[in-house]
Every structure is written in structure tokens, then in C-alpha cells.
Amino acid sequence: MGGFTVSALRRLNGRLAPEPDGPRPERVSAVHMGAIALDGLRGALLTLIGVLGGRWVMGILAQSWPLGPSDTRGLLLVGGAVSAGVLLRSLGGYRRLRIVFVAGVALALVGARFL
């Protein structure tokens, strides 16, 4: 929804943008501030829909969720692991960052063992 609405807003901004043929400073400011106000409204509405929709979905899921807490966490961590792998690649990949990455993992493992 965020992607769809931001694309729609950008298309609208393109239609409202002052034409370079005969611009007036007041119109440049008004259109720009209007676009920011619309984006703020978009953000507020999306947040409201997200919070209300999320609560509704969570209510439904909670009634029928068959997994225990540790399996649920496992499922979410598997999903998150994909993002972590993608992030490592976008940061330069394992080959380039292996020393710092392995150092971070080792630090966490030592911390988990002794702290």
C-alpha cells in the first residue's frame, strides 16, 4: 500500500508541478507545500490503517494460531534470515566482509556463552 500510494502521489505531483514555461514563485511554493501536506496525510492514513488492520489480523491469528512461542519465533527468524542475507550481499557480500562479519558472530557467541 505504501508503494502504491507513493507512486500515485508522485504521478499527481507531476501533473501539478509548475510548468517551466510560465512559473510564478507563489505557485512553486504552494504546489511544493501542498505536496508535502498530502504526503503527511498519506503517512498518517497508512499508519492508522496499518495499526487498525494489524490489530484486527492479530486478533484473528491469535484465536487459531497452532504453533507455540518458540516455533513462532523460529518461523519469523527464518523470514528475517533472508533479509539478513540480502543485507550482507548489499553491504558488499560475505567474501568482502567475512572478517568483520565472522568477528561479529564470534563476539555474539562469546557474549551469549559468558554473559
Next chain:
Amino acid sequence: MTIALSRRVLVSAFARSFLIQGSWNYKTMLGSGFAFAMLPALRVLFREDPSGMDAALRRHLEHFNAHPYLSGVALGAVLRMEADGEAPEDVRRFKTAVRGPLGGLGDALVWGAWLPAVSLAALTLLWLGVPAWVAVLLFLLVYNAGHVALRAWGFMTGLTGGRGVGRSLGAAALSLWTARVRSLAGLLLGLFCGMALAGRGGLAEAGPIWAALACAAFVGGNLVGHRLWRPAAVAVVAAVALLAAWGWAA
């Protein structure tokens, strides 16, 4: 002829640069925002020349794009060029020349390094048991300290460098900073992954099957990259929906 721009005008232009992306569109991209940020200076520079003002506004409304945080480099340099009375065609050529490098450098430094590094630091704190509001507050403070510093540095660099700002950008070695921040993000990602594996509430508690699946998913993500993100998100949502339906039927 050079016209001196007052501190008030410069502060106003810099403040407006924070809103430069406010009317981003597919036609002129940052064009309208750039003209909006230029307005206070243009009003002073062309106070007694309405046709000059008209022409200046027209050329700054044209297509322009850059990373929003580094657009201040172009804004500062163009302010200087306009104040120095440089030829409109030179200003136009300068804007065309800098938009690619400013976009590439900014994307790599901010979206590709700074944002992931600070996000990972906040997530690590959260996993260590720091209250959520403290982690969020620290994220906002640290991220925006870098953000505002980069904008201020860019604007001042552009303003002092003018059309020769390329030399200042080269001397600043933004690519080197990007590599350093990426290394820091790599360390934090390793720390986060280690905690997800062995930390409290992590995969070690979820069981070996989940840990093996998570390791496979991590390796897959690292090998395939962004193309895997959408199918993985769909798979997780589908798994949640199927499990909920199964639980409902049972």
C-alpha cells in the same frame, strides 16, 4: 558581478533543502523542490529584474535529481554560481553534470551503509534487552546526527566550492567513508546474526530445524540478493496464513 547573499538567505535556502524531496515526481524529479529551495536567493539576486527572475525560476524548475541529503552540494554551488552572475547555460550544464555523481555517492553512503549500520545497532540494542523506546530514540538521534551533518557539510562545501565543488567532493573521499561504514555494518550484522543464533530467545531455543532453515535462508539471501526478498516475504505470509487456517480447522 558578485552579489553577496545574507546569512538569513543562506539559512533559509539550507532549511528549505530539508524539504527538497517534498514534491518529487516522475517528470522533473527534484526539479520543483530545487526551485523551491532556490527561491529566497533568487528573490534577492533578481530583485530588480523580473524577467531575469522568471528565467532563473524556469531553469531551476527543470529536471534535476540527486540523493536528497547530498542535493545541498548542488544547491550551495548553484547559489554561488547565480550570485557570481555566471551564464545560465553554465549553471544548467553544472546541474546536469553533478546529478549522477551526487545520486550515486549518496545512495551508496546513506541507503547502502549509514541507514543499515544504525538500524542494526538499534536492533542489537533491542535484542540485548534495552527498552524499545530507548533503542528507537537512539536510532533517531544517531541517524539524524549523521544526516544533518552530511547535509550541512554538503551545503557548505557547495557554497564555498561553487562550480569547482567536484575537487572538494573528491578530497572528502566519500567512497572511503562508505567502505568504512559498510565494514561497521558488516560487524553489527554479524553480531546480530550471532545473537539470533545463540542469544536469549534466539534460534538455539527454537530448535535445530529452525536454526538449519534460518542458516539456509541466510545463505540463500546472500547468494541471490534482492530478487529473493519478495518471494521470501510472500512465502512467510503464505506460511502464516496456512498455519492460521490449519489451526482454525483443527
